[in-house]
Amino acid sequence: MDGVINLYKPADITSHRAVQKIRTILNVKKAGHAGTLDPFAEGVLLVCLDRATRISEYLTALPKEYIVEMLLGVRTDTYDITGTVVERRDYSSVKEEELHSLLKQFVGLYRQVPPIYSAKKKRGIPLYRYARKGIAVEAEPQDVFIHEIELLDFSPPLVRFKVRCSRGTYIRSLVDDLGERAGTVATVRRLKRTAVGEFTEEDSMTMEMISEGRYRLYTIDEALYFLPEYRLSERELYLAVHGTGFRIEGDIPRNIPVRLKTDGRVVAIGTVGEGNVMKINKVLLSED
Structure with a gap:
């Protein structure tokens, strides 16, 4: 279950405990959050599931x-x-x-x-x-x-x-x-x-809603809406999933994270550097 849930964390519970409850409810292997809320605080807590735990650092950077x-x-x-x-x-x-x-x-x-x-x-x-x-x-x-x-x-x-x-x-x-x-x-x-960011209280879900199966799971691509994207060719896809950089054509912003996509999926996160070379920062999906 790869994706992000916009959880409404109740007061008087730690962010870690809230994440563990979601992990148990949804029976997922990995879960983490993108930005701690103090125990006494309540509100929007982004919970990253399975492979989406690898994008938490980008979500944490949101205002x-x-x-x-x-x-x-x-x-x-x-x-x-x-x-x-x-x-x-x-x-x-x-x-x-x-x-x-x-x-x-x-x-x-x-x-x-x-x-x-x-x-x-x-x-x-x-x-x-x-x-x-x-x-x-x-x-x-x-x-x-x-x-x-x-x-x-x-x-x-x-x-x-x-x-x-x-x-x-x-x-x-x-x-x-x-x-x-x-x-x-x-x-x-x-x-x-x-x-x-654009994840709001109005769109958040309580633990009760999630336990009843009434929740939205944002895909990794949807969760990273704020990052520019680059669509991979077959050759670039092969290189990306093996963590190998490649030279690109086109006007892509430099030195900021970029979604590397194929068939609507985010395969990896990269950054364009000198010489228009795309460096692979994180591989999110396998070649299949």
């Missing part, structure tokens, strides 16, 4: 959209409501118009520090392992990109906003930074991922 509910006046050690409160601060000076302006400041390239309770690694070890052992370490700042951000509701101490952002963006860090810029502190009370 994400979230609906965020933040709680003003409270900071926790995890930057979300599941953590221990470490600070309380007055938030009465925060006004709606000011918050509109502050949100706009985050649009574009934005440098953030990942939460200490995160899977981000330092010296090969996830940060949360240091945190759980009480070992003080500094997370390295990283550049992310905020495509758009919009205030949806201002009802202090609760604030809701929508954000579309690049891969690797920690919404918990965004909320912590927003609280500081607003002259108070803040934490994430609720988080819902509403889209990954």
